[in-house]
Amino acid sequence: MSRQRPQHSDNPRDYLGPRYWPTWLAYGFIWLIAHLPYRLQVWIGEILGLLMYRLAGSRRRVCQRNIELCFPELSKDQQRKLVRETFKSNGVGVMEIGLAWCRKPADFKHMVQSTGLENLIKAHEQGRGVLLVSAHFSTIEFVGSLMSLLYPIDVTYRAHKNPLFDALMKRGRQRLYGAVVERKEVRRALRRLQEGHVLWYAADQDYGPRHSIFVDFFGIPAASITATSKYAGFNNSLVIFLAHYRNADNSGYHLYFSEPLEDYPTGDDHADVKRINTLIEAAIRKAPEQYIWLHRRFKTRPEGSPDLYSRQLPPSHHRH
Secondary structure (H helix, E strand, O other), X not given: OOXXXXXXXXXXXXXXXXXXXXXXXXXXXXXXXXXXXXXXXXXXXXXXXXXXXXXOHHHHHHHHHHHHHHOOXXXXXXXXXXXXXXXXXXXXXXXXXXXXXXXXXXXXXXXXEEEOHHHHHHHHOOOOOEEXXXXXXXXXXXXXXXXHHHOOOEEEEOOOOOHHHHHHHHHHHHXXXXXXXXXXXXXXXXXXXXXXXXXXXXXXXXXXXXXXXXXXXOOEEEEEEOHHHHHHHHOOOEEEEEEXXXXXXXXXEEEEEOOOOOOOOOOOHXXXXXXXXXXXXXXXXXXHHHEOOOOOOOOOOOOOOOOOOXXXXXXXXXXX
């Protein structure tokens, strides 16, 4: 009897069958694009974003609803413009995935600036581990690559359902980071902190009610994970918030490292989550078009609350 290939191999060469050819074709396209001049990639990314805006109706509606919910102070025209700019930015983010996975970070050393890096260095020198908290901006993949030029870190990620894409993603990240930890590998993440490493953790997505509590995000009760305070409290690790942006003129990227959060965690889950949500919200407001508004941030609702993505729901319903 022939030996069966492992179902979840991390080696991309284990996925050569016809069912994976479309993924290989897409990856080959990303690899080729990644070797074009940067400015041309940005242009292609913006065109891709506009195509997504026209063709991806369900995602466009999700994005429109998120912006309507979170920026009610904007006029309808301003909201529509922000939706369009969000798709353009996310299109550039797709191009940046290729840069992160297929190019050497050193090729772009001249494009990265940082503010507050000394905060991370001093915190790490204390030996208690550092939890580097951020959010899912469209720049997240490429900024991670650039981060490897500044300081060694570990990262967490969510496994992809497509095993080949997951293997390619993991391989692309493993060459950049000390460890790549799947989000369900909680013990491994805690161990890395206990060993004194810096762990990069994005704390802004809706993972359902099981590990979340409802805390306001842009004034709306949102299922928010409590893992940030749990990770920090395990080894009394320091917590630093990282905000990262693509320059408005596409000339490069800027990373902002906060000072370590004082009196965190407090033991009050609601207060701790509210603090992180407030930091994330403030970071988003500086460049809202660069945030990944295409996912349903408010998918999980408190018991008895209506679905905020229902087409029948009036725009102001969530405020009542």
